[in-house]
Amino acid sequence: MKRLIALAISLAAIMVACDDSTQYKISGKITNAEGQYVYLDELKVSSSENVDSVKINKSGEFEFDGTVQHPTFFLLKLSEKNFITLLVDSAEQVYVSGDAANFSRDYLVTGSEGSTLVQELNQHLSNTKHQLDSISSLHVLFRNDPNYPTLKTKWEEEYKEVVEKQMKYSQNFVTTHPFSMANVLALYQKFDDQNFVVQDLQSLKTAASALNSFYPESEHVQALYANTIKLITDERNARINQLIREQGKNSPDIVLPDPDGKEIALSSLEGKHVLVQFWASQDRGSRIMNPVLVELYKKYNKKGFEIYQVSVDENRYEWLDAIDQDKLSWINVGDMEGSRTALMNYNVQSIPFNYLLDEEGKIIGKDLKGPALDRLLSKALN
Incomplete structure (x- = not known):
């Protein structure tokens, strides 16, 4: 009987250990935020949902834990405008550090490959937008300058180069990380309200197909896959409409x-x-x-x-x-x-x-x- 009890205890310990191994932990230290609350929201396709909140202790430390079935996007928030995006997988031990004053712009994250990739994507695009804004401001500052026509041409070329460099970077990111959920973010990043960074439909199709094969249950992947199918259909519609307009007859032949x-x-x-x-x-x-x-x-x-x-x-x-x-x-x-x-x-x-x-x-x-x-x-x- 004692041996059976000991065996049962051992099995229970193993089961608990297995359960623990599927839990993520998000901990860290945020200076100048002692006594404030930090919030963990799960990022949905078109909204966010609060998961938990904890009070930052006197040392600036905090900790969350939970379970996820697949890589999941979270917002770690001090306020509605001061937050970072994390991409957390099961069993990851994520550590975040930063200062409350500029938390959204300058932080360190370890223990989560997805979160590191998300940070890389956001920082790269942020730097690109800063360059584009700087070039755009020159047009306003020098609009009355006698040399403005020449300068305008020069700045337009510089602007185009910065845009193309960002597009090339993002497209290469998608190709390099075909099975990372960070690709969802890469494919939905925009220069502005109208223009996506990745505009190559083939890259979108490849990434959507790869992610759908790995994470078909992910809400983000399902939305990406459905959007890709719609874009393919729209492209075919546009292609045949263009043929009709340009050639004036049904083409190609059957x-x-x-x-x-x-x-x-x-x-x-x-x-x-x-x-x-x-x-x-x-x-x-x-x-x-x-x-x-x-x-x-x-x-x-x-x-x-x-x-x-x-x-x-x-x-x-x-x-x-x-x-x-x-x-x-x-x-x-x-x-x-x-x-x-x-x-x-x-x-x-x-x-x-x-x-x-x-x-x-x-x-x-x-x-x-x-x-x-x-x-x-x-x-x-x-």
Whole structure:
């Protein structure tokens, strides 16, 4: 019995030790703050939440402890305007020292790699902004100087160099620390309210993907990943809109095989009004749309209307069976691999989806349903 009790005590001690090993501790010394309170807030995506507060003792010392499941951003605050940002992981023993008078600008942190990286990022950007402000102030001071036009050109070049240097530094930081949560801060840093420091979408995609694979449960990573997906979608929308504006026609071309294996190019149909219809044989919405298209094709085909239907199917037999059942007599193409290139190039997010092109290949309508398509064809072909 004594041996069992001793074993139980030993196991309990081990469990406590294991629990302790997952706890972080944030301690330190802040001079000239004796008797004041220091606050620990967890930094959320769009707000902060108070975790704890302690009174700084007569020696200027304080201590917090707690648990986190993944690297977490905290604000260590003396006041709303006098605080620092920490990035704390489980089991880290973080030590912070500084003086209350300039705590937010000058402090030392040890025991936390993430917090050190956060400090590096904030200080580098702060120095850059100080340089930019100094250059901007010269324009005001020397605006009436006879040599101002020459000086203005010189200062604009200096300003541009400082900006480019910061952008290069931040982009290199993201590349160098792909799996650090500090990248979240790096990717959201701004020169001002409108301009992000890191503007390279590829860097954003790489970092978001890497962090999402390591910390999918992090609120910050989830927000970053969702924002990245939106930016990618927006970029594709902007790209196709630019192509439409600049080239005046649907581009790039689509070249895919028909049921007989003959490759048919969309560009070969110039001179006709063409509906580029994306669909799938097993998609209910696509199959409901097909009878509507059959009626419109009968009505307008002899007047110069053609349908170029792109299948996103991966099963050839299902595709051919749907063509036969729905009596689709127009051009049907598909590579039986999802026609992914065509989908991506035309920014198709869902099916069924379509574009209506005029005789020159210019897009004159998109995502047109039965009545709307009928009205547009009637106007264009009559």
